[in-house]
Amino acid sequence: xxxxxxxxxxxxVQEGRISILxxxxxxxxxxxxxWYKKYPAEGPTFLISxxxxxxxxxxxxxxxxxxKSAKHLSLHIVPSQPGDSAVYFCAARWSTSYxxxxxxxxxxxxxxx
Amino acid sequence: NAGVTQTPKFQVLKTGQSMTLQCAQDMNHNSMYxxxxxxxxxxRLIYYSASxxxxxxxxxxNGYNVSRLNKREFSLRLESAAPxxxxxYFCASSYSGTGIYEQFxxxxxxxxxx
Numbered sequence: 090x091x092x093x094x095x096x097x098x099x100x101x102v103q104e105g106r107i108s109i110l111x112x113x114x115x116x117x118x119x120x121x122x123x124w125y126k127k128y129p130a131e132g133p134t135f136l137i138s139x140x141x142x143x144x145x146x147x148x149x150x151x152x153x154x155x156x157k158s159a160k161h162l163s164l165h166i167v168p169s170q171p172g173d174s175a176v177y178f179c180a181a182r183w184s185t186s187y188x189x190x191x192x193x194x195x196x197x198x199x200x201x202x
Numbered sequence: 203n204a205g206v207t208q209t210p211k212f213q214v215l216k217t218g219q220s221m222t223l224q225c226a227q228d229m230n231h232n233s234m235y236x237x238x239x240x241x242x243x244x245x246r247l248i249y250y251s252a253s254x255x256x257x258x259x260x261x262x263x264n265g266y267n268v269s270r271l272n273k274r275e276f277s278l279r280l281e282s283a284a285p286x287x288x289x290x291y292f293c294a295s296s297y298s299g300t301g302i303y304e305q306f307x308x309x310x311x312x313x314x315x316x
Contacts, residue, residue: 098242121303132206132292132307133245178244182303188233188252188296189260190305192244 092116093181095193102200108166110196112179115160119191120184124153124164127176127195136177137164169200204228206308208293214314215283223278223311225293232298234276235260235305236268238289245292251276253298283315 094113102108112122120141125133139146139153139162146153152165166173176197180190209224227234232253237245237260247260249268257268265287267279276295280287290312294305 132309135304194242194244
């Protein structure tokens with residue numbers, strides 16, 4: 090049972106345009122959400138996060154939106170750059186289990202020059 | 203600062219062989235984790251250690267054992283490797299304070315079991 094789902098395996102965007110990556114979750118016990126970025130042959134690196142008590146968090150070109158009623162979050166990258174091409178994972182923290190994260194399947198983002 | 207280091211980077215095993223994956227962190231984090239990444243499956247938690255001296259099972263613990271050797275080191279052991287354990291393994295660590303939930307990942311170990 091996949092409790093965190095990224096339904097788009099891949100996304101292709103032109104440089105300078107907006108990239109929108111989506112993530113859905115099913116468990117109401119998640120209280121914190123994170124986005125990670127992963128380049129080939131490297132470990133995931135933290136990008137941005139949001140608490141369940143907020144609906145938006147912004148950091149430079151990256152903004153995460155949370156819609157709790159829809160159990161949906163999205164990552165917006167504006168403007169997209171070729172260096173943003175990577176696999177993006179969303180993750181959710183269990184409020185009842187210290188530190189544990191559940192990850193989505195990942196979305197491969199390709200930004201074309 | 204090296205962050206999270208993992209050894210080896212690559213390993214090929216035959217079915218039934220055993221091996222230990224090593225992980226160390228120098229960020230004074232209390233919590234450490236082992237994940238595996240398979241195509242289309244994201245990262246799945248194998249075991250975690252909330253603090254030195256404690257370990258708990260994650261989503262996919264079967265076929266694995268762990269040891270939290272000290273605060274810095276957390277090892278993953280495959281006692282009798284199977285082809286289904288072919289995967290990329292990531293170790294991670296995190297601070298255990300309230301409101302800081304980011305996990306820091308190592309570069310991964312790519313394991314092939316023939």
